[in-house]
Amino acid sequence: MIAFVNIQAQRDAYREELEKAEKAVLDSGIYIGGPEVTALEAELSAYTGTNAVTCASGTDALTIALSALGVQPGDEVVVPDFTFIAPAECVARLGATPIFADIDPHTLQISPESVESLVGPLTRGIIAVNLFGQCAPYAELRQIGKSHGLWLLEDSAQAFGATQCGKQACTFGDMAITSFYPSKPLGCYGDGGAIFTANKELAQKARMLANHGSEERYLHKVAGMNSRLDALQAAVLRVKLAHLNAELKARKAIAERYNAFFANIEGLTPQQIADGNTSTYAQYTLLVDNRKDFVAALDQAGIPHCIHYPMPLHRQPCFAELAARYAENAADMASQKAVSLPMCAFTPIDEIIERLEKVF
Known part of the structure; x- marks a missing residue:
């Protein structure tokens, strides 16, 4: 039988590396955070040339990024109309309204012309999805954002490792996210995600939001959430990232x-x-x-x-x-x-x- 995504064949190819990495985590007794997660974040940061913060899923990464960017109830955020529900869903769950932009009928990416036509007085930002693995038209989207004072969030859940004009995905927005769902090009063996930004203050805020709004144990600056990538998944991702x-x-x-x-x-x-x-x-x-x-x-x-x-x-x-x-x-x-x-x-x-x- 042909698999739609052959995760088992991938595991067979890297079995020795994966089992060694998995055993090291299980034997360490450090299952949440710790050196594997720290090392993965450093490797993701090096790969993209930006600051990476891991979390529990790509959907959590979107929620955290939107919260860090200051989305409030009553805001409007432009999202592509043809994609998985997560970008629009996360906007709605924060009390804001998703506004659906049309797509280019050939590349299937969000249409800058449609985005421009939808910007209104309540618009606060744009989510561009790198659909099916290629980057959205960021030069045009950045210009729209600049002219209207909007932030740009890059949803690269399907495109970690893609490039545009030689520049890595996860580097085009004020913030970016990816997913490590098992079937993704870089996937773990459960849910997982990461947030990326060149802005160190936004990276710090994202890390705080993902850790119950806390930078210091039992001191909570904001109401955050519990969204952590576990050490076993980080170890798996480190092996796969090398390939x-x-x-x-x-x-x-x-x-x-x-x-x-x-x-x-x-x-x-x-x-x-x-x-x-x-x-x-x-x-x-x-x-x-x-x-x-x-x-x-x-x-x-x-x-x-x-x-x-x-x-x-x-x-x-x-x-x-x-x-x-x-x-x-x-x-x-x-x-x-x-x-x-x-x-x-x-x-x-x-x-x-x-x-x-x-x-x-």
Whole structure:
């Protein structure tokens, strides 16, 4: 059976390193914080050239970053309409209102033109999502933020390791986040996340918020939360981080094989990678004119697939009261056409291509 993301093959490849690292943590008796977490944060900071603060999940990372940026009830925050719910969800849980920007129909990234049209007197910031592994159009987004006095938060949950014009993801916003969910390009064996910022004061505030609002034991400056990455996950991530660049090369090669196969098939368009971008290919996603028949062919070939995402966020039931202001848009198109195929550094692309050749 072909796995959508072959985490087991990755573990087999690094088994000796992983088991050594895991045993060291279990034998140490230090399971929360400690040297493994400190070392991981230093390595993440070195990789990105910024300040990294780990936490318990990518969703927590968004909540912490938004809190550090000062989001208050009544504020408005522009988010992409076509993505996972977490950015909009975290805005709403802080009492603010997500405002849904449309996407570029080719790259599937947030549209700067749409963002610009949505800025109003209550707008405080922009969340840009590096969807499916490539960076959003940050030059344009930064200019919009600068002209309107808005902060910019980079959601790089799918794109740690990607670059834009030679600059690493997680460095484009006032703050940035990533997720270490197991299926991510850099994933642990549970939930995990990190916050990044070049601003040391924001980094300090994020660390405090993640630790019950405390910098000193039993002294709480603000009402924070409990969001910590445990030492075992940090040890796993340190092993995987050492292999990340090699895995990203493998992912790119697999994406190129997919591209070559689908190039001459009508009605199928791979997500376009924007000029200047590299992608982690967290997903390999196609826009398919006849998705029903395409999915049926994949099922016939025994190739797993996933629909990312079946509806734009403004149509989700939890945002029903906001939906009336939005017309049908490119996000609707993407939700009706997008299909993702198996992708990781260990995807058996030769076997997949052989199976595809039998049904297309």
